Amino acid sequence: MPELPEVETTLRGVEPFLANATVDAMIVREPRLRWPVPDDLAARIEGQQVVGLRRRAKYLLVDFEQGSVIVHLGMSGNLRVVDKSTPLKKHDHVDMVLSSGKVVRFNDPRRFGCVLWQDKGTEHERLLGLGPEPLTEDFNAEGLAKAAKNSSRPIKQLIMDNKVVVGVGNIYANEALFKAGIRPTRPANKISKARLTSLTDEIKVVLAKAIAQGGTTLKDFVGSDGKPGYFQQTLQVYGRAGQPCSQCTTLLKEVRMSGRATVFCPECQR
DNA sequence: AAAGACACCTGGGAGC
DNA sequence: TGCTCCCAGGTGTCTT
Numbered sequence: 112m113p114e115l116p117e118v119e120t121t122l123r124g125v126e127p128f129l130a131n132a133t134v135d136a137m138i139v140r141e142p143r144l145r146w147p148v149p150d151d152l153a154a155r156i157e158g159q160q161v162v163g164l165r166r167r168a169k170y171l172l173v174d175f176e177q178g179s180v181i182v183h184l185g186m187s188g189n190l191r192v193v194d195k196s197t198p199l200k201k202h203d204h205v206d207m208v209l210s211s212g213k214v215v216r217f218n219d220p221r222r223f224g225c226v227l228w229q230d231k232g233t234e235h236e237r238l239l240g241l242g243p244e245p246l247t248e249d250f251n252a253e254g255l256a257k258a259a260k261n262s263s264r265p266i267k268q269l270i271m272d273n274k275v276v277v278g279v280g281n282i283y284a285n286e287a288l289f290k291a292g293i294r295p296t297r298p299a300n301k302i303s304k305a306r307l308t309s310l311t312d313e314i315k316v317v318l319a320k321a322i323a324q325g326g327t328t329l330k331d332f333v334g335s336d337g338k339p340g341y342f343q344q345t346l347q348v349y350g351r352a353g354q355p356c357s358q359c360t361t362l363l364k365e366v367r368m369s370g371r372a373t374v375f376c377p378e379c380q381r
Numbered sequence: 382a383a384a385g386a387c388a389c390c391t392g393g394g395a396g397c
Numbered sequence: 398t399g400c401t402c403c404c405a406g407g408t409g410t411c412t413t
Binding site for chain 1: 404405407408
């Protein structure tokens with residue numbers, strides 16, 4: 112269930128097992144992911160030691176001396192840490208077998224995720240041109256205002272544009288816009304700097320909160336059945352069309368924007 | 382430049 | 398119980 116908070120939660124979950132680990136083997140059972148798993152990926156990392164673990168946008172990067180394994184969870188992917196002896200489940204496509212006896216196992220029913228390789232000192236084309244990370248200073252009101260200034264695109268589209276800011280998926284775009292009181296369909300260039308500043312803040316807050324709560328499900332995640340169950344309690348608009356707004360009790364409205372469910376309060380969001 | 386359709390793929394839930 | 402249809406957290410490409 113990967114939006115950025117889930118990816119960050121995944122990173123934190125596998126980190127203790129992957130830090131400085133040595134890879135005994137990589138097993139690719141199904142290379143047909145969003146992009147094919149490179150044929151030579153296993154050979155590149157077998158016997159190698161992990162020297163770092165990072166996240167960029169919704170990509171996880173496992174660093175080795177010669178380069179990095181890049182993992183994206185797509186819509187339905189997840190990574191679990193299991194014992195070597197753990198029986199395979201359907202859609203367990205890739206295993207990274209560690210010398211500790213643990214296995215980092217990639218499962219992805221829809222196969223929209225990917226497992227790729229980038230040589231050290233190069234940047235994979237998937238990572239080129241990505242905008243600032245939302246939880247860093249690089250993403251700020253000035254940058255958003257600049258992007259919005261000459262754009263009549265709906266604001267929701269703008270904040271989901273990876274060139275403007277990475278990692279804001281459909282759920283959190285809806286939530287942040289609600290918190291900021293901005294209607295998702297409003298043209299970006301018709302929003303005051305003050306309100307864009309508020310939106311910038313709310314994006315950071317909503318993502319940070321979700322990460323904090325995702326952290327509470329870390330145990331589940333590392334164990335056998337890793338589903339973060341936080342969002343039902345937390346979400347104020349996503350998945351709540353037709354229900355009363357938590358602020359004013361007006362019924363929440365749903366529209367489609369670029370094919371994505373978009374929910375807002377017609378009263379609180381203008 | 383950007384909106385929109387379509388693509389990749391499986392599974393779960395609703396409705397009949 | 399089972400069939401059909403619609404929907405889903407992402408994101409890349411192609412057409413208007």
